[in-house]
Amino acid sequence: MSDAQMRTWAEIDLGCLKHNYTALREQLAPGCRFVGVVKANAYGHGAVPVAQKLEEWGADYLAVACLGEAAELRQAGVRAPILILGVTLPRYAGELLAWDAAQAVGDLETGRALSAAAVAAGRTLTIHVKADTGMSRLGFLCDEAHLDRAAGEIAALCALPGLRAEGIFTHFSDADGCEAYTMRQFTRFLDLLDKLSARGVTFEIRHCAASAAMLNYPCTHLDMVRPGIALYGHYPAPGMEYTCPLLPVMTLKTRVAAVRDLPAGTCVSYGRTATLARDSRLAVLPVGYGDGYFRLFSNGQPVAIRGKKAPVVGRVCMDLTMVDVSDIPGVVPGDEAVLYGDAAPVEDGADRAGTIQYELLCDVSPRVPRVYLD
Structure with missing residues (x-):
């Protein structure tokens, strides 16, 4: 018995983690990137050990919720690209650059402030544009009434100096529930991409599928997927077990x-x-x-x-x-x-x-x- 097992402990089976990573990766078309979501201490499993294994196994990106989580990974020696999905105030742009983390940006004002900070530092900050297609949390509002405005503001954001707009993404609110609403969100996202393309704005990485959409709707995979709970061996909702064989970690x-x-x-x-x-x-x-x-x-x-x-x-x-x-x-x-x-x-x-x-x-x-x- 180890000291860690004297009282209460959590066993993290890295073999099961690798099984899930491999099984999920096999669902993807060739060339589709894989983001290992390790926010919230890798859903309680331990962000650093999990991130190190995902990097070893070839994950293309890692995703966290905040700057502190990105810093923790970099301090542990993780070198894989990291995307911060949550908000980072522009005053911390220096830390974003220092830790080499890509930042989600969901409004033009924040983009302008980050641009100014990057230019002042003589650096380029990688960003992923966040589109709100129906989650109503963060991002450029992209319902039908605001789609043209969103396209204009995103185009302006992507033209700012000091920023590299590598990606654009949205997040589904009910991909483990209502197919009609999920497809409505997806259609809004595709319409936004068309409007941006017409303005000459394109992106290397377009992504919108977290665990539920990745398992339920392969059409949403696009250039990259973001499995979270599925990576740790759990299905987003009952009845999805047929989609992919997962093992609890x-x-x-x-x-x-x-x-x-x-x-x-x-x-x-x-x-x-x-x-x-x-x-x-x-x-x-x-x-x-x-x-x-x-x-x-x-x-x-x-x-x-x-x-x-x-x-x-x-x-x-x-x-x-x-x-x-x-x-x-x-x-x-x-x-x-x-x-x-x-x-x-x-x-x-x-x-x-x-x-x-x-x-x-x-x-x-x-x-x-x-x-x-x-």
Whole structure:
């Protein structure tokens, strides 16, 4: 047992990661680039180790959410191109240049400020233009009423000195749900590209497909795809398993800290939300919401011990959780318990918590060591 496996830890199976990378890459037409999305600490899997492996395996680009995430990768020696998908204020243009990161730009004012900073530094900043075709977060508004205006502003952006407009992209809001709306967004994006082409503005890299669109709509792949959750072995929505064989990369584990025999009528955990209906044997697990194990898992969420399900009893605490092992013979302190994994799918936990598996994976806290398996 390593020190990292004394309490609670996340096993990151790099073999599964490579399987997913290869399986996803095989979906692409020749020449289509692959972006490994490693934002949010690679969806909880560890940004630096994952990025290093993706670079080793030939990923064309890496994508992060912010400048700090790009700096972390560069400081770790990652040399692959990096795209920052989120906002970076123009005052940090020097850092963008220093860390050699491409920046998403979704409005002309920001583009002008970045241009001025790049010119002042005597450098050229790579940008990817962000088009808002229906997500309503960031980007040049590209609905039918604003398409001409967007094309004009993007053309002006691409003409600014000190900027290299390498790419243009959009993001689908419902590619794992409504095909009609996704195709409406895609049509808007293609119409924008046509209008820009008519103005003499073209791009080396056009991209719009994250995991859901990549798996559901090959027509949206264009020059580059941006798989995130699929890279880590999870489907964006139920019913997509037929699209590509994926393997979950993370298994979240803990160890039984203590085993308690308690009589019927005993109240368990904060708020006395559980009262034992029978004489019971409870295992105390050293994991809680301080580790990212949701308090919403209280009273019912199963974990796997010795290959059998043990439901959470009472409220999940900050550092400890109790589970009922009355029907699992032989449980002793030191036994492994699987919180997320093949025996306890993270999707089941997401359903219970009323959220998505993305959130559960991203919320595994920094105090949980990641153990990398080759």
